[in-house]
Structures are given as C-alpha cells and as structure tokens.
Amino acid sequence: MARQGELRVEDVSKQFRVNGSELLVLDRVDLSVAPGEFLTIVGASGCGKSTLLRLIAGLDTDFRGGIALDGKRVTEPGLERGLVFQEPRLFPWLTVAQNVALGLLNAGLSKAAKRRAVLDHIALVGLTAFQDAYPHQLSGGMAQRVAIARGLVNRPGVLLLDEPLGALDALTRARLQDELQRIWAAERITMLLVTHDVEEAVYLGDRVVVMAPRPGRIAASFDVARPRPRDRTSAALAAVRSSVMTALEATIAAQVFDTPRGAPRPMAVARDFATAEGRV
Amino acid sequence: MQVAAAAAPPWPSLPRGGIAFLFPLSLLALWSISARLGWLPPQILPAPSEVGSALWDLAGTGELASNTAISLLRVVEGFAAGSALGLLLGIAMGLSRTTEDYVKPLFTAFAQVPTLGWIPFLMLLVGIGEPLKILVIAKAAFVPVALNTFAGIRAVPPIYAEVGALFRFNRWQLLHRVVLPAAVPPIFTGLRYGLTHAWNALVAVELLASAEGLGYLLVWGRQMFWLDTMMGAMIVIGIVGFALDRIMAAAEQRLQSWRLA
Ligand SMILES: Nc1ncnc2c1ncn2[C@@H]1O[C@H](COP(=O)(O)OP(=O)(O)OP(=O)(O)O)[C@@H](O)[C@H]1O
Ligand SMILES: [Mg+2]
Numbered sequence: 001m002a003r004q005g006e007l008r009v010e011d012v013s014k015q016f017r018v019n020g021s022e023l024l025v026l027d028r029v030d031l032s033v034a035p036g037e038f039l040t041i042v043g044a045s046g047c048g049k050s051t052l053l054r055l056i057a058g059l060d061t062d063f064r065g066g067i068a069l070d071g072k073r074v075t076e077p078g079l080e081r082g083l084v085f086q087e088p089r090l091f092p093w094l095t096v097a098q099n100v101a102l103g104l105l106n107a108g109l110s111k112a113a114k115r116r117a118v119l120d121h122i123a124l125v126g127l128t129a130f131q132d133a134y135p136h137q138l139s140g141g142m143a144q145r146v147a148i149a150r151g152l153v154n155r156p157g158v159l160l161l162d163e164p165l166g167a168l169d170a171l172t173r174a175r176l177q178d179e180l181q182r183i184w185a186a187e188r189i190t191m192l193l194v195t196h197d198v199e200e201a202v203y204l205g206d207r208v209v210v211m212a213p214r215p216g217r218i219a220a221s222f223d224v225a226r227p228r229p230r231d232r233t234s235a236a237l238a239a240v241r242s243s244v245m246t247a248l249e250a251t252i253a254a255q256v257f258d259t260p261r262g263a264p265r266p267m268a269v270a271r272d273f274a275t276a277e278g279r280v
Numbered sequence: 281m282q283v284a285a286a287a288a289p290p291w292p293s294l295p296r297g298g299i300a301f302l303f304p305l306s307l308l309a310l311w312s313i314s315a316r317l318g319w320l321p322p323q324i325l326p327a328p329s330e331v332g333s334a335l336w337d338l339a340g341t342g343e344l345a346s347n348t349a350i351s352l353l354r355v356v357e358g359f360a361a362g363s364a365l366g367l368l369l370g371i372a373m374g375l376s377r378t379t380e381d382y383v384k385p386l387f388t389a390f391a392q393v394p395t396l397g398w399i400p401f402l403m404l405l406v407g408i409g410e411p412l413k414i415l416v417i418a419k420a421a422f423v424p425v426a427l428n429t430f431a432g433i434r435a436v437p438p439i440y441a442e443v444g445a446l447f448r449f450n451r452w453q454l455l456h457r458v459v460l461p462a463a464v465p466p467i468f469t470g471l472r473y474g475l476t477h478a479w480n481a482l483v484a485v486e487l488l489a490s491a492e493g494l495g496y497l498l499v500w501g502r503q504m505f506w507l508d509t510m511m512g513a514m515i516v517i518g519i520v521g522f523a524l525d526r527i528m529a530a531a532e533q534r535l536q537s538w539r540l541a
Contacts, residue, residue: 077445083446087439089442106450134538
C-alpha cells in the first residue's frame with residue numbers, strides 16, 4: 001500500500017475583502033509535500049502562513065486553485081488533517097483532559113480507547129499533573145501544549161502546526177521539538193510546521209520553505225538533507241540556517257522598497273531564490 | 281513586615297455574607313427611628329413592629345402561606361413556560377439567520393408592547409382566570425430570555441466554532457458542546473431578568489385581576505387602609521423574589537464552576 005499523506009497545493013490564490021477592496025493574501029502558491037515529509041515554513045509576519053494552513057485544513061474553501069490530499073480534493077475539514085492553531089483555542093469551560101478528548105468526539109473509538117489516548121497525549125506534552133486543571137489555570141506555554149495534544153490525539157495523517165512552540169521557553173521548546181520529531185518518525189505522518197524561528201525550521205524540516213509577503217508567495221525552498229537525529233550545533237545545519245536567513249531577509253528587505261501605490265513589486269529577488277534551490 | 285502591616289485593613293473586615301445585611305439593617309433602624317419620632321404619620325408608614333405583628337397574624341391564619349404559595353406557583357408556571365419558549369426562540373434565531381430574518385421583526389414589535397399593555401387584550405381572549413395570569417407572566421419572562429439567549433449565541437467567538445468544525449462536530453455537537461456552554465453567562469442574565477420581570481408581572485396582574493396571591497394581599501391591604509399588611513406583603517414579595525434570584529445564581533455558578541475552580 002502506498003504511504004498516505006501526499007499533499008498537493010496547486011496554484012492556490014486567496015483574497016480577502018477588506019474595507020470593500022480585495023487584498024491578495026496568497027498568490028499562486030504551488031507546493032507538493034511527499035508522504036511522511038516534514039516541511040517547515042518560515043516567512044515574515046502577515047505573509048499568509050496561517051491562511052495557507054487554514055485552507056489545507058479545509059476551514060476556508062473560498063480560494064482559487066486546488067488542494068488535494070492523496071488525490072482527494074479538500075473541500076471541508078477532516079480528521080485525517082489535524083491543525084494546531086496559532087493560539088491555543090481551548091474551551092475555557094472544559095478541563096485539560098476534556099479539551100483533548102473533544103478531538104476524539106467523532107473518532108469512532110471505544111470509551112476506554114479514547115480515555116487511554118487522551119491520557120497518553122497529555123503525558124506526551126508533560127501535563128499529566130494538570131489533566132483536571134482548567135485553561136485559565138495554565139500558563140500560555142502549557143495551554144499551547146494542550147492544544148498540541150488535542151491536535152495529535154486523532155493521529156492525523158497530515159498534521160498542520162501553526163507556530164506551536166512560539167510561547168515556550170528554550171528548554172521546553174527543545175524538548176517538544178524532539179517529541180514532535182519522535183512522533184513524526186514513529187507515525188510516519190506528514191507534518192507542516194510554521195515557525196518564525198529559522199533554527200527550529202532547519203533543525204526539524206526535511207525541507208524549509210521561505211514565504212514572501214504582499215502578496216504571500218513561496219520565495220525559496222531549501223532541502224535539509226541531514227540524517228536524524230540531528231546535532232543542533234553541526235556546521236551543516238548552520239550553513240542551511242544562514243542560507244534560509246539570507247532568503248528570509250531578502251523577502252523582508254524587498255518590502256522596504258515596496259510602494260503602497262502598486263508600483264512594480266520587487267519580485268526579482270524572490271524569483272531568484274525560487275529557482276536556486278539551496279542544497280546541502 | 282511593614283508591608284504586611286500596611287496591607288491589613290485599618291478596620292475589622294466583615295465576612296462578605298455579612299456585608300449584604302448591613303444596608304437592610306440600617307434601613308430597618310432608620311425606619312424604626314422614623315416611626316418612633318413620628319417623621320411620617322403611621323397611616324403612611326407604620327412601625328416595623330406593627331408590620332411584623334401583621335405578618336405574624338397573617339402567618340397564624342395560614343393566609344400568608346396560602347397566598348405566597350399561589351403566587352409562587354403562578355410565577356413558577358409562567359416563568360417555566362415563558363423562559364422555555366424564550367430559550368427555544370433565542371437559540372433558533374441565534375443559530376439561523378433565516379429564522380432571524382423571518383421572526384425577529386415581529387418579535388421586536390411584540391417585545392415593545394409592555395407586559396401591562398397585553399392585559400386588556402388577553403382579558404378579552406381568555407377571561408380573568410388563571411390562564412390570564414400565566415400568560416402575562418410567561419410573556420414577561422419570555423422577552424428578556426429570548427433576547428439575551430439570541431445575543432449570547434451570536435456573541436460566541438467564531439474561533440470556538442472553528443475548533444468544532446475541525447473535529448467535524450455535527451450541528452447538535454456544536455450546539456451542546458460549544459455554543460451553549462459559551463453562551464451560559466448571557467443566557468443566565470436573560471433568565472434572571474426574566475424572573476424579575478415575571479414577579480413584576482405577577483404583582484401587576486394580581487393587582488388588576490385576582491382574589492388571592494401576594495399582589496392581591498397588597499391591594500387589599502391598601503383598600504382597607506391596613507398599611508401594615510400592605511408593607512408586609514411587599515416585604516414577602518421582595519424576600520421571595522430575592523430567594524428565587526439566589527437559586528438562579530446558584531444554578532449558574534454550578535454550570536460555571538470552571539470560573540471559580
Ligand atoms: N479573515 C481575514 N480577513 C481579512 N484579512 C485577513 C483575514 N485573515 C488574514 N487576513 C490577512 O491576510 C494576511 C495574512 O494573514 P496570516 O494570518 O495568514 O499571516 P501569517 O503569515 O500567519 O502571519 P503571522 O506570522 O503574524 O502569524 C494578513 O495581511 C492579514 O491581515
Ligand atoms: Mg499566523
């Protein structure tokens with residue numbers, strides 16, 4: 001059987017209506033993610049990373065182009081695609097365990113199996129002692145870990161993570177990075193992780209995609225062909241990091257010359273990166 | 281240590297439950313003094329002791345209990361019917377724009393006519409028996425419950441519904457797992473308003489068309505110039521209304537235990 005989780009984003013454009021005028025947020029985004037690939041996405045704030053994940057999750061179907069998972073067109077949310085939102089979005093009236101359990105409401109498991117899965121995933125994010133706490137009793141980082149547990153509990157074939165570790169301290173972040181990596185390796189799931197941390201993107205990704213803003217588009221893509229487990233301090237990773245950083249800075253530097261009156265956009269820089277796939 | 285000393289309040293603090301009695305007790309004291317010094321003629325403001333003994337007499341004959349029971353039953357029936365309908369309509373309008381478009385204009389017009397304004401029409405329709413009282417009370421409770429439920433459901437942040445959509449909640453799961461829990465505070469605000477309005481309506485309708493009940497006791501006391509009886513009835517209405525409101529508050533707190541936990 002072919003491994004599941006092949007994601008194709010074909011020529012996707014997305015506009016929002018803001019104060020009566022159309023704002024182009026994603027401009028012909030083309031992206032292919034292989035089954036079991038760990039793809040990380042970096043890009044300036046507002047370049048459409050969350051929007052892209054929402055489209056893939058099926059929460060917003062008002063876009064041009066096509067998104068397909070294993071050849072099947074995405075038209076609505078599905079349990080085979082999990083999303084961890086940029087903010088935790090826990091229900092304040094439910095405990096940690098109840099919040100995680102909601103992810104399994106329609107999973108078709110037995111009560112006992114659900115309970116086991118919930119406890120396992122709470123343990124995974126290190127919150128067993130807090131399973132009966134309410135969200136307002138958690139710190140921001142703890143709440144985000146609950147959200148990760150809720151996103152994982154269904155064991156989706158494709159997991160979309162929107163800056164899931166942004167609110168964590170360096171130690172917890174490193175631990176959860178390794179946990180994510182472990183889960184990804186054990187489950188062979190396809191992961192798309194958005195982050196603003198280039199180091200994280202390079203450490204975790206098989207491939208790092210750099211997005212450019214206004215309109216959001218893919219500016220560059222870097223393969224990180226390093227075996228795992230990886231050494232955070234290795235020179236090879238550092239080299240990729242600096243290429244990604246340069247590409248990212250170019251997309252932001254281009255913004256400085258971007259005139260609001262719709263003068264020709266400095267696309268050239270971004271196009272150079274799109275063709276020159278950095279390889280290590 | 282100095283910090284701790286500064287933080288302590290300069291006067292002995294009362295337990296919070298005790299504070300609630302401070303104001304009523306001062307009023308009672310003021311009332312007693314006023315009666316003693318004759319600030320108002322006793323025909324207008326009888327002494328608290330007289331009101332107390334009038335209540336005692338009423339209680340002794342069983343009139344107080346029977347009238348209170350009748351009024352309470354009317355409120356409970358009318359409030360149950362009115363708030364149930366209000367909840368249903370509020371939920372229906374809150375969930376569906378189509379329902380809102382169809383029903384909201386008529387509902388708004390209906391709500392604009394004060395409860396008292398409905399009494400003459402309802403009298404013609406159902407006479408002055410029990411159904412009139414129940415209908416008037418139900419109407420009084422219905423409007424605030426429907427309005428607050430509707431507004432509460434509309435105010436549920438869409439980010440919650442998105443989480444439900446992500447996990448493929450069906451309409452029913454969305455309603456009882458997400459929308460209703462998120463709307464508990466405004467719904468309870470509506471229920472408590474509804475209950476207050478129900479008591480107001482009860483007294484109004486008993487004043488106009490009844491031979492029993494606390495409202496009737498009130499009119500009767502006034503007509504006979506038994507102002508102590510009248511005051512007694514007012515106090516009992518206030519106390520029963522207060523007790524019902526506390527019951528609602530306790531129910532809300534149970535549903536909202538996560539806020540206190
Ligand atoms: N519902 C919406 N209506 C109108 N505009 C929106 C909406 N959602 C997003 N946008 C706009 O789309 C653009 C991209 O937003 P998005 O949230 O995808 O950015 P992002 O890359 O995730 O940024 P960040 O790193 O800050 O999270 C922004 O300019 C934003 O203003
Ligand atoms: Mg975002």
